[in-house]
Amino acid sequence: MLRIRLPAPQVQLELIGTGRGNRQPFQVLGPTTEVAFVEELLEQQFGGLTINPAELFSFLGSDPWVQERFSAPELVDGDLNATDTGEQTFQRQTLGDKLVQAGFLEIDELEKLLEDYRPFAGTQRFGEFLKLNLQVPPQLLELLLNPTLFDGGGFNDKRLGDRLVELNVITAEQLQAALAVQKQGGGLLGEVLAKQGLLSERMARFFSKAQINTQGQIEYSGS
Structure with a gap:
């Protein structure tokens, strides 16, 4: 755009x-x-x-x-x-x-x-x-506008669930419930959360793959 x-x-x-x-x-x-x-x-x-x-x-x-x-x-x-x-x-x-x-x-x-x-x-x-x-969530807007603020917190090393909780996309309780379902039935955490209506598959893909590079910018191919 x-x-x-x-x-x-x-x-x-x-x-x-x-x-x-x-x-x-x-x-x-x-x-x-x-x-x-x-x-x-x-x-x-x-x-x-x-x-x-x-x-x-x-x-x-x-x-x-x-x-x-x-x-x-x-x-x-x-x-x-x-x-x-x-x-x-x-x-x-x-x-x-x-x-x-x-x-x-x-x-x-x-x-x-x-x-x-x-x-x-x-x-x-x-x-x-x-x-x-x-x-x-304001934290998500902050990530998209100022990703360097999250770099020091080890964003790249965090798993999908931890990223979503940090950005207030889901709560810690919702994450624990989804992890319990995943442990029972298997599958990817993003798929479980999408089935529960907590986020879309596109959102899960973004938060799984997005990285902050050495220039403090988000890298994401969308594929």
Whole structure:
């Protein structure tokens, strides 16, 4: 996912790309009048809001109508030249996209949150909005935003259950109950927890495989 900020003295817009590949669907978030103005320019230039990110960024920085109202565009998150999810490391993705990969959100849920965020885009960062409006443990958000805080605690050496308890995804009691079921019936702990409805299989895969590298960044391939 990409985030491009278009600042102005009194307001600012954010253009959010939620797709993949050479052309991505973009949402323009901010005050209604400015959003309508930019959307009209984009539709005239590109025939819609599904645009090549690099071409979009170039247009925002060179179009005279845009320059008249806004300062130079700023790339906040993402890679303008990434054409495939494999080219974009987990760490470089936005918080919303990380939550999708971690199994806490589906793409349509993220898009709904982006739409709800629209009225607040001029005064609040999307990450702050997520903290206030998304039922995700604060410890998990902290891991995704500042993984170095967990490196000193031996995150990489911890087992799946210990990681989940540390991040308040499950309680210690829920872990012990799941371990008892696993001891009786076998199988992977993640599968047991998923069957109990405590997390999704995608979440279990993420917390099993995610590592913090020597640069203090999360490494996760999703495969």
